[in-house]
Amino acid sequence: MLFSNLYHYLKEEKSFAVTLNCSTDLHEIRDVELLDGTQMSYATDIVYFGYSNALSSDTQPAQCILADDKMALFPYSCTDRATVPAQELFAVFNAAKQYIQHQEHLSLYEELVRRGHLTHSLDEVVNFASIKMGNSLIFCDKKFRILSYSTSIPVIDPWWKENVERGYCTYEFIKTVMSLESIQSAATTIEPIEVSCPESPYRKCSSKVFLNGVQVGFVLMIEGNTSFTSGHLAAMSDISKAISYVIGRYHPELLQYSSADQQLLEALLIGTPAELLSDSISHLHTSDAMYALCIQPESDLKEIELKEQICPAILHIFPEAYMTIHDNAIALLVPDQSSVVYENTQKRMLKTMAELHLDAGISLVFSKMDEFYTAYQQARNVLEWNRRIPDFLKKQIIWDRRYPSEHRTHRYSEIEFYELMDLVPEPDALASFIHPALYRLKEYDQKTGNELFHTLEVYLQSFHNNKETANILCIHRNSLAYRMEKIAEVGKADFNDPNTEFLLRLSYKIIEYLKINNKWHM
CATH class of the missing domain: 3.30.70 (Alpha-Beta Plaits)
Known part of the structure; x- marks a missing residue:
């Protein structure tokens, strides 16, 4: 049982005026105990009841329920803590003790199903089971889509961690798993099996999950700090049945069949x-x-x-x-x-x-x-x-004008060059491939306040169309003609040469890429 379970029982089912201060559900609860002022240490699996003045300022319990004394400063080192009115303290203690004793007789399946009824959440059930087992859990459907995984005990196996981040398993991964002898020889039941994989140092055990007699997925436990025992293998059947119940009752949409x-x-x-x-x-x-x-x-x-x-x-x-x-x-x-x-x-x-x-x-x-x-x-x-591109840069970058970026549709042709540049092993060296004419134009603009650098960029993107260039820049065509003469004078390059034009276009794209990566400082 976890602290949040105990809190919900006392609050919702017994109607005590319990206030939750903090809850992490890091520890399983085994028992309850009264604070008497003599404790020098505290067990993490016991919830302590009493008054805050019975606590030492040096050592405090991980889990406690204290009398709500407005004048007292409650210990903030507790991972799980609640308060109750002082007059209800002992009644709450007795109710908690009876509840825990009753829970000791519940099977893991019953505990998980109760958790499902309480939260209607598959993730909560998987997390609760993970804490009970002391290892991470993953639930996949038959297509190896990951529908739930434990976060209280995170997945550390590198292969499965990658799958969790992606949300599904790749074909190559599935092919490897399905070729394992233990998988091929597994019975068509919920009977758990141990799965060994030579590529991973972590032991695993798996149990199929059925709904209405049809297999819908499997639950996988990955060994971490808690070594597998025969109890873990036995528990996998209960976890499988509980997941089946919660999905069938509360989340049938997870298994809707596609066309x-x-x-x-x-x-x-x-x-x-x-x-x-x-x-x-x-x-x-x-x-x-x-x-x-x-x-x-x-x-x-x-x-x-x-x-x-x-x-x-x-x-x-x-x-x-x-x-x-x-x-x-x-x-x-x-x-x-x-x-x-x-x-x-x-x-x-x-x-x-x-x-x-x-x-x-x-x-x-x-x-x-x-x-x-x-x-x-x-x-x-x-x-x-x-x-990845900051908004202010999107306005500066000249996209394909037929499909402006502000319209929320984007074509791969717009960024294919950036992907190519991402493969360059030394991106800082790209600046040396920018045509020197652009450096000269940029320096001239900075000194005079002109826009020759941007004018040439628009002119090239408009395929030398003077009318379109003037319209985009909102200037008269005579002004454009003057700017183009100045560009030729300052840039000192033959803009009619095809190779020069190619290098200039390439240079503007390199500058865009450097801007995106905050490496262009002119």
Whole structure:
């Protein structure tokens, strides 16, 4: 039993006027004891009851329930503490003692189910079980999506820690696990098995989880500071049954079955080779010009909220698209290029993105389904870069003007160069590759207050179109002509030479990258 369990029992079921001061649930409760002023040390698994003046200023209990004396300073070193009116102190003590004695006769399954009834939370049940076992726990569905994991005792195994952070297991990881002899020979029951993996130093045991006679996942315990015993293996069956009960009663949405198309996309998104899915892929409508999209809400939404609130609006824009929820985002396969580049579609998309506070990343065009995984990573990376670029820099960087960044849609072509620069082993050396003409223009602008540096940038991005350049800069074309003459004079470069133009364009992109990484100081 944990301190929060005892508090809720006294507060909710017995209606005592208990006030919770702090609760960490770090320690399992074994017993209760009265403070008599003679204790020199305290056990962490005992809740102490009494008055604060019976406590030593040097040593204080980890768990206590004290009389609410307004004049007393309560010890803040306690990890779990509550207060009660002085007149209720002994009644609360007796109720707590009876409750703990009664709990001693409950099985682990009964304790976990009671925790589930109290909190309606799968995470709470997994955390409670983790503390009881003294080891970390992970619950996955049959597709190896991680639906819950312990935070009170964090996962430290490097392989599973990576999976937890990602929210799912990759195809290669699943393939390795399923090839283990202990997994292949496991019975189709909740009987726990020990799983040994040569790549990890941590022992593990696993138990399948069933709902209505069908396996829906498995629970995994990873050995940490507490060594496995026969009791741990026996307890895994109770944990499995409790998880099944809580999901069936309170969270059936976690196991809602997706369509065949959604399952296909999910398999591709975890890295399953397309050739292994050829039969399923053959039923899709595809073309030689497809896009992958990643759509994310501005604020975190649960998967059920994404499905109910966001997905219908996206399907209205792309009715022919294939869609699934993956890693807290909506993943789309748009099978026809025209539906993304079509002007009316763009208008509907931009309007929906703004209204629902969504951001969309769009991949490069691709033609084969074995490219979908890479294309989706491109779409997701666009959004990662969008968050990485400070807002004030977004206004300075000249994006593709057909798809302005403030409209909340972003294309991989906008940031592909940045990803390339991220591979440079010595990014500080990039500044030496900036064309010297740009340094001269920047220095001239700083001395005179002119904008030759920015003017040349817009001119190059506008493909030497004087009218468009003047409109963007909001200046007269005669003023632009004067600026271009000055740029040639100050820059001392042949701006009509194709190689020079390429190097100038490259230099502006390097400067953008250095700005993003706070390494451009001119």
